[in-house]
Amino acid sequence: MILKINPEGAELLPAGGVAGKGGYETVTMLKKQYGENVGVIFIGPAGEMLMTGAGIGNNDPEGNAGRYAGRGGLGAVMGSKGLKAIVLDSPKTFDVPVKDKSRFQEAARKFAKILLDHPVTGQGLPAYGTNVLMNIINEAGTLPIRNFKYGRWDKAGEVGGEVAAELCNARGGKATHACHPGCVMRCSNIYILPDGRSMGSLEYETAWGFGPNLEVSDPDQVAEMNYICNDLGLDTIEAGVTLGVLAEAGVIPFGDGKAAIAALEEVGKGSPLGRVIGAGATTAGKVYGVTRVPAVKGQGIPAYDPRSCRGNGVTYATSPMGADHTAGYAVTANILKVGGYVDPTKDEGQLDLSRNLQIATAAVDSTGLCLFVAFAVLDNPEGLPTIVEMLNAMYGIELTINDVVALGQSILKVEREFNEKAGFTKEHDRLPEFFYNEELEPHKTKFTFKEELDEVFNF
Amino acid sequence: MQVEVRVFCGLECYIPGATFGQPIPVEITNGFTGRKLLETLNIPEEKAFSFLVNGRHKDLAVVLSDGDRVSIFPAVGGG
Numbered sequence: 001m002i003l004k005i006n007p008e009g010a011e012l013l014p015a016g017g018v019a020g021k022g023g024y025e026t027v028t029m030l031k032k033q034y035g036e037n038v039g040v041i042f043i044g045p046a047g048e049m050l051m052t053g054a055g056i057g058n059n060d061p062e063g064n065a066g067r068y069a070g071r072g073g074l075g076a077v078m079g080s081k082g083l084k085a086i087v088l089d090s091p092k093t094f095d096v097p098v099k100d101k102s103r104f105q106e107a108a109r110k111f112a113k114i115l116l117d118h119p120v121t122g123q124g125l126p127a128y129g130t131n132v133l134m135n136i137i138n139e140a141g142t143l144p145i146r147n148f149k150y151g152r153w154d155k156a157g158e159v160g161g162e163v164a165a166e167l168c169n170a171r172g173g174k175a176t177h178a179c180h181p182g183c184v185m186r187c188s189n190i191y192i193l194p195d196g197r198s199m200g201s202l203e204y205e206t207a208w209g210f211g212p213n214l215e216v217s218d219p220d221q222v223a224e225m226n227y228i229c230n231d232l233g234l235d236t237i238e239a240g241v242t243l244g245v246l247a248e249a250g251v252i253p254f255g256d257g258k259a260a261i262a263a264l265e266e267v268g269k270g271s272p273l274g275r276v277i278g279a280g281a282t283t284a285g286k287v288y289g290v291t292r293v294p295a296v297k298g299q300g301i302p303a304y305d306p307r308s309c310r311g312n313g314v315t316y317a318t319s320p321m322g323a324d325h326t327a328g329y330a331v332t333a334n335i336l337k338v339g340g341y342v343d344p345t346k347d348e349g350q351l352d353l354s355r356n357l358q359i360a361t362a363a364v365d366s367t368g369l370c371l372f373v374a375f376a377v378l379d380n381p382e383g384l385p386t387i388v389e390m391l392n393a394m395y396g397i398e399l400t401i402n403d404v405v406a407l408g409q410s411i412l413k414v415e416r417e418f419n420e421k422a423g424f425t426k427e428h429d430r431l432p433e434f435f436y437n438e439e440l441e442p443h444k445t446k447f448t449f450k451e452e453l454d455e456v457f458n459f
Numbered sequence: 460m461q462v463e464v465r466v467f468c469g470l471e472c473y474i475p476g477a478t479f480g481q482p483i484p485v486e487i488t489n490g491f492t493g494r495k496l497l498e499t500l501n502i503p504e505e506k507a508f509s510f511l512v513n514g515r516h517k518d519l520a521v522v523l524s525d526g527d528r529v530s531i532f533p534a535v536g537g538g
């Protein structure tokens with residue numbers, strides 16, 4: 001079915017010709033049918049086949065099917081309802097009701113300035129996008145290479161943000177791009193493949209998952225895998241981690257981009273191998289008897305090795321979402337020196353760091369702001385008060401900063417309660433064994449936190 | 460004595476002929492600090508937000524040793 005929403009109301013319509021179609025074609029067909037300016041939220045064949053690695057896609061302003069609510073298997077949820085796409089048709093600018101307009105505008109202007117004044121949100125993200133991280137995470141020795149075997153690789157930079165930005169510009173794409181109108185940080189990009197196909201945005205986690213994680217150093221092969229995932233409606237992080245597990249099992253060789261592409265293409269065919277890939281890293285590990293499976297609560301661990309970026313290790317282990325790097329992005333203080341500095345290879349301070357970030361993130365995520373505002377907010381004491389001011393002006397309420405912390409805590413508590421009722425225990429708040437047993441080069445680190453992790457949710 | 464320097468994210472513009480990520484060998488003497496290295500390479504101190512020696516953050520007073528891998532970045536973030 002298609003859910004069509006316009007000012008007159010909502011209507012369920014038969015999916016018709018878009019059933020079974022890939023993301024790019026789905027967006028193109030629905031825009032043709034319902035008007036070029038409609039927004040399309042969709043699933044691809046992976047979601048329709050109820051694969052647990054399926055995400056939900058959104059079109060970008062140019063109509064690329066590349067902006068994903070990728071993680072957690074939400075595409076399979078949408079697929080299970082028989083919902084192929086949601087078409088949003090708003091013929092005129094929709095003015096969200098704001099209680100006190102001038103107060104809101106003043107706060108919003110101030111907030112935009114805070115973002116533009118910070119070097120990360122005002123310069124680094126616009127110039128190179130999120131993939132600016134590839135080199136610094138690699139130099140810091142915590143870039144997972146060859147399914148989390150090593151922490152640094154001399155070819156990582158070949159798929160990094162500097163190279164990608166050059167390719168975007170040289171091929172008529174865009175190195176600086178807003179994923180939706182109005183964003184001042186514009187971390188997105190438009191990557192053009194050698195044959196001219198416009199892929200949409202190449203993000204850091206994706207570049208890592210199909211690049212260094214598989215020992216693939218060709219940016220076009222990485223972007224091709226990204227394209228296939230966008231089209232299939234597959235979470236790129238989970239797909240990258242899963243291919244790493246398959247390479248570990250010997251199903252495809254490490255360092256062979258062509259073999260990885262061919263394996264991903266199996267997903268669209270719904271073949272047995274394709275279904276294993278679509279089911280994610282944990283399932284793939286079980287099917288092929290691999291124990292080096294980097295996943296927590298059934299979700300693949302992204303682009304920061306927890307042994308030498310331990311704050312994020314704490315987040316991976318304890319977040320109610322499973323291994324989610326954004327849920328408490330300790331890379332800030334561990335590697336990027338944003339919001340203070342906590343030595344990434346030591347244990348001190350990591351539990352507090354992860355806890356505070358998880359609380360703040362749950363609250364900021366609830367505002368609908370892009371999480372990347374956090375770089376500026378963590379460093380600028382005016383940041384959080386200005387967000388609170390925007391909320392107050394919008395709804396005519398009088399929240400304080402303490403209320404925001406309480407909001408974040410209450411969200412996490414509800415999520416934890418849900419998990420408990422779904423059968424998760426503290427044993428699930430641990431990293432896979434090999435992170436405790438295998439040393440990571442170059443800093444010769446192991447992950448150590450076990451029972452201590454039970455203190456993260458001590459509020 | 461020599462260190463191997465890598466610069467990224469636009470800092471290469473201060474070093475004639477340099478490309479991001481390419482190792483640049485720099486001769487050092489006894490007591491050669493991070494600050495002295497930036498001076499030698501003409502990189503303004505305020506641009507060198509992250510200064511890593513062998514993958515660890517150091518402040519500019521750090522004394523460099525033979526064979527160190529030095530990586531220099533402006534302020535960056537993503538996710």
Ligand code: SF4
Nearest residue numbers: 179183185187188370
């Ligand atoms: S809203 Fe966020 S993800 Fe989108 S372009 Fe802006 S900074 Fe990037």
